[in-house]
């Protein structure tokens with residue numbers, strides 16, 4: 001079985017594969033997801049991105065268990081990321097223990113705070129209702145729980161997701177363990193320069209999601225893949241626009257999470273690691289107008305929530 005071509009070291013002493021396989025799909029089908037993960041393993045993916053709220057932890061766990069049973073992969077070669085949903089901010093240790101049960105695993109590689117948003121303890125949905133948000137998020141207490149997860153060996157690293165540079169700075173100020181990863185939307189049309197610089201200062205690795213702009217998703221856009229600059233660069237290198245977008249993320253030092261349950265497209269995406277972009281390509285991409293895809297309007301302006309506007313949620317980094 002092929003291994004990862006490229007991994008990057010994290011501040012917690014482990015390495016993360018530069019390309020990760022996204023497992024969020026809506027509507028969710030466990031069998032389809034499990035088959036996709038088994039195919040992804042054959043293609044060479046070793047990093048699987050899941051979350052309690054995706055419902056895909058059992059599919060990730062079963063597929064990896066099957067592949068390990070068949071001797072196709074070793075647990076040590078794989079990298080599993082899962083995420084703490086806002087309903088469990090009061091007790092990350094119990095939440096991760098439940099995730100590990102779903103995954104049939106003793107530990108995961110990376111556990112992330114999914115959003116900087118605390119929810120009422122019963123809210124398991126990715127789309128909370130108006131009155132299901134807590135007004136305050138005590139991130140200091142939640143982060144202490146994340147640190148405990150790592151201390152007792154439930155995960156090898158901890159990090160965050162959807163954190164602005166301001167929220168990163170606030171967290172770092174009181175953290176005993178600096179987050180290893182900040183997983184955020186990033187692609188050639190949303191380049192996150194400021195956030196990348198802030199994360200680099202604290203030695204925090206940036207992992208990109210929606211790294212193709214989410215074409216085919218109801219909330220996504222084909223604008224990245226159809227952008228004339230991306231298409232020109234793709235033609236120049238005899239690769240596809242998706243491969244340009246993914247290689248751009250890797251070239252700026254991020255890891256890229258990409259979802260495709262289609263065998264041909266998952267191969268195409270994985271092969272993005274096989275070519276290099278030149279300085280000229282990178283400079284051209286830097287001139288593309290920016291456009292954020294995931295605006296997360298579902299989390300703002302809610303009756304009980306802390307953020308009334310998108311600007312407040314992202315601290316003006318939108």
Ligand SMILES: NC(=O)C1=CN([C@@H]2O[C@H](COP(=O)(O)OP(=O)(O)OC[C@H]3O[C@@H](n4cnc5c(N)ncnc54)[C@H](OP(=O)(O)O)[C@@H]3O)[C@@H](O)[C@H]2O)C=CC1
Pocket residue numbers: 021022023024025049050114161162183184209210211212213214215216217220242257258259260261262265266268269
């Ligand atoms: N931390 C967070 O808050 C978030 C994390 N994520 C993570 O990132 C992953 C990916 O995010 P997502 O928003 O889906 O964005 P992507 O940019 O990965 O887009 C996925 C969509 O693009 C299609 N696609 C994939 N490859 C290609 C290709 N080569 N050519 C054309 N179309 C393609 C897929 O369809 P098909 O399957 O048919 O190929 C799917 O519809 C998620 O699964 C999740 O793990 C995502 C959002 C938020």
Ligand SMILES: O=C1CO[C@H](CO)[C@@H](O)[C@@H]1O
Pocket residue numbers: 024051126219
């Ligand atoms: O990870 C995620 C996948 O998509 C969901 C729906 O937009 C998001 O809520 C979530 O952040």
